[in-house]
Amino acid sequence: MDYNFCPACSVQLPTTTLPVTCPACHETIWDTPACIGVGIVPVTVRSHMGLENRLLATRRAIAPVGLVCLPGGHKLRKETWQQTVAREVLEECGVIVNPETMTLLHAANASNGNVLLFALCAPITIDDPTSLVHDAEVQEILFLSEPPPDPAFPTHAEMFARFFAMIQK
Ligand SMILES: [Zn+2]
Numbered sequence: 296m297d298y299n300f301c302p303a304c305s306v307q308l309p310t311t312t313l314p315v316t317c318p319a320c321h322e323t324i325w326d327t328p329a330c331i332g333v334g335i336v337p338v339t340v341r342s343h344m345g346l347e348n349r350l351l352a353t354r355r356a357i358a359p360v361g362l363v364c365l366p367g368g369h370k371l372r373k374e375t376w377q378q379t380v381a382r383e384v385l386e387e388c389g390v391i392v393n394p395e396t397m398t399l400l401h402a403a404n405a406s407n408g409n410v411l412l413f414a415l416c417a418p419i420t421i422d423d424p425t426s427l428v429h430d431a432e433v434q435e436i437l438f439l440s441e442p443p444p445d446p447a448f449p450t451h452a453e454m455f456a457r458f459f460a461m462i463q464k
Contacts, residue, residue, distance in 0.1 A: 297311040298315070302322075302324065303317060306319035314326060328408040328410060329370070329409045330410050331367055331369060331410070331412070332368065332376045332380040332412050334351070334381075334383065334384040334416055335350070335365060335400060335413055335415045335416060335454060335458055336351035336416045337349075337350060338350070338390075338420070339418060339420045340420075340438050341420075341423075347438075347440065348418075349440055350439040350440075350455070350458055351365075351384070351388055352364065352366070352437040352439050352443065353388060353434075353435070353436055353437060354435040355434065355447055356432055356434045362447035363439075363443040363446055363451075364446065365454065365455075366383050366384045366387040367379075367380065367383050367384075367411070370412075375394065377394035377395070378394050380394070380397060381393070381397075384416070386430050386432075387429055387430055387436075388433070388436050389426075389427040390419065390421070392417070393417065396416060397414040397416050397417075398415050399415075400413045400414065400415040400457075403454075405450055439455070442455035442456050
């Protein structure tokens with residue numbers, strides 16, 4: 296992101312090349328990437344087959360449209376990364392996960408420089424999968440039994456593979 300003015304005191308900056316230190320308030324503006332919290336949520340769903348162990352995922356309604364990813368999004372400053380994951384899983388899938396049950400499974404570097412934190416959540420049971428409400432970023436909520444053929448991002452593809460390898464042990 297380019298800044299023409301200091302975000303702290305609004306004085307014009309001498310350059311848009313970051314990092315830059317504001318000549319007035321001496322705040323330094325860094326070229327920092329975003330932190331993305333991503334939820335790995337094992338779910339037990341009830342079907343006509345009985346109880347099935349699946350992985351919660353979404354088919355995207357935003358770019359890359361139609362591809363499959365794990366629920367997640369940008370960490371806000373006021374949140375812990377666990378709270379980010381819980382908020383995103385709720386917004387995108389209508390599923391409540393407890394931030395206190397999460398463990399950090401993996402940290403990955405995205406090709407755009409962002410940092411992705413993959414949180415393994417405690418397994419949850421979903422009695423009525425059709426009752427879940429997703430937001431406009433999502434076409435469809437998915438309950439995967441294997442890695443999807445059409446993952447949205449290489450980092451997510453790696454985690455799909457890792458998750459299913461992990462539960463088959
Ligand atoms: Zn300033």
